[in-house]
Amino acid sequence: MVASIEDVARRAGVSIATVSRALRGLPDVATSTRDRVLQAASELDYVASPFAARLASGRTATIGLVVPFVNRWFFAEVIDTVENALRRAGFDLLLYNLGDAEGRARFFDVMPMRKRVDAVLVASLVLEEAEFTALTDLGRPVGLLGLQREGFLSACIDDVGSARMAVEHLLGLGHRRIALIGGDTDDPMAFTPPLHRRDGYRDALQSAGIEPDPDLEHLGYFTPEGGRDATRYLMSLPEPPTAIFAESDEMAYGALRVIRGSGMRVPEDVAVVGFDDQPLSELMDLTTVRQPVADQALDITTRLLALIAEADDGATRDPAVVLPTELVIRESSVGAARTD
Incomplete structure (x- = not known):
């Protein structure tokens, strides 16, 4: 049977709140109490719930990704790249596929990601002023993929x-x-x-x-x-x-x-x-x-994660990144030059 935090509290003779503070290493726990909690947790093979730890820290370790479609190559590449980058960072992806005009209107009216994400990434949508306002009102970092807007992180091509x-x-x-x-x-x-x-x-x-x-x-x-x-x-x-x-x-x-x-x-x-x-x-x-679809998605995801962690004070210094494209010339165009 898997031990719970209540079991640890009973074994150590302290409250559940004290167990939580001790296991998170917060300073307002006496050394003797912390040692008792750690010993109890060890004896019971207690493993703290990642979800509970997220709640306690005030973070969700989740980024919301908003796309107009999921069944097109570009967006499939974006979703795959963002999900892989978040997994490596210990974050989850919460995907919102708008699908059609009705779904889009409902999303920006209700904003279902409220309090569920640490940041929002919007992929290749031309946003109206009211939609920008709704995103700003979330009070979370917002990244734009495929477009630029002053005051927002962005990654795109020309x-x-x-x-x-x-x-x-x-x-x-x-x-x-x-x-x-x-x-x-x-x-x-x-x-x-x-x-x-x-x-x-x-x-x-x-x-x-x-x-x-x-x-x-x-x-x-x-x-x-x-x-x-x-x-x-x-x-x-x-x-x-x-x-x-x-x-x-x-x-x-x-x-x-x-x-x-x-x-x-x-x-x-x-x-x-x-x-x-x-x-x-x-x-x-x-x-x-x-x-470079994957490069765009990875760039903006990495900078969003840096903002969340507050580990990179330069994350917003250059908020708009434009990645280069390349013309790849193959047989479908390179026949003899025309004179007509």
Whole structure:
């Protein structure tokens, strides 16, 4: 039978509160009393409950992670990285998957993590002022992954600049009719990549003296099926694109399947560039923008833990960290340069 703290208190002849203070090493316990408690605990093989110790310290040893989705590659990578980092630090992860607009509204209205976490990490959500206020009112450190906000810790990439880099690569190969397969910028979940990567795409075209054509922008919803359907539409245009920039590798996979399945050549007839550099992208010879998802998640988690522990007085000195991306050039884009 496992001994309880009550058993230790009875064996030592002291109160439960005294046992708790003695085992935690607090100074307001006489040396003789502490020795008696430690001896009793040893004789009974008593092991203090980690949960009880957390309550006694005023901390939960838990960080809340808020994500708009769990079934997409980016967020799966974030969850895995954060959970592993917290486990190594002796912390737990409390995951909140908002799922849809109703779930999001309910979360920020109720704030169910209140008093249950030591810090909050929000991944890739465009937050409204009322939502920032709700997070601030928790009185806990808040980290932002994928966006920046003055006064908050953050880790992200430059989505606008990265998308511009991808499109400039296609422009440099001679392409002028470049399509965009992207996410829904009107999605009520309002996560950041569709907004920023579209801006980068348009910026690159305009800088090259090309006016963006609305007919060349089509939704792919960050899925292979969406990329497939978008590509079918784009290739049915009277003047189809010679190149496609997809805001995610999943959508690029769908595009490649349609192009190759219709007998066209990649990249000679249509070049394709994705975004993420997921594990399958090398196998599919996909040119893509490599983003360090795990590095972003680990960076912000580490700094949140430092704030909780108050072990790093520089944790907030440089609250915004922007990690670099890299254009990985493969066969899906590097055919002969175009002159048309």
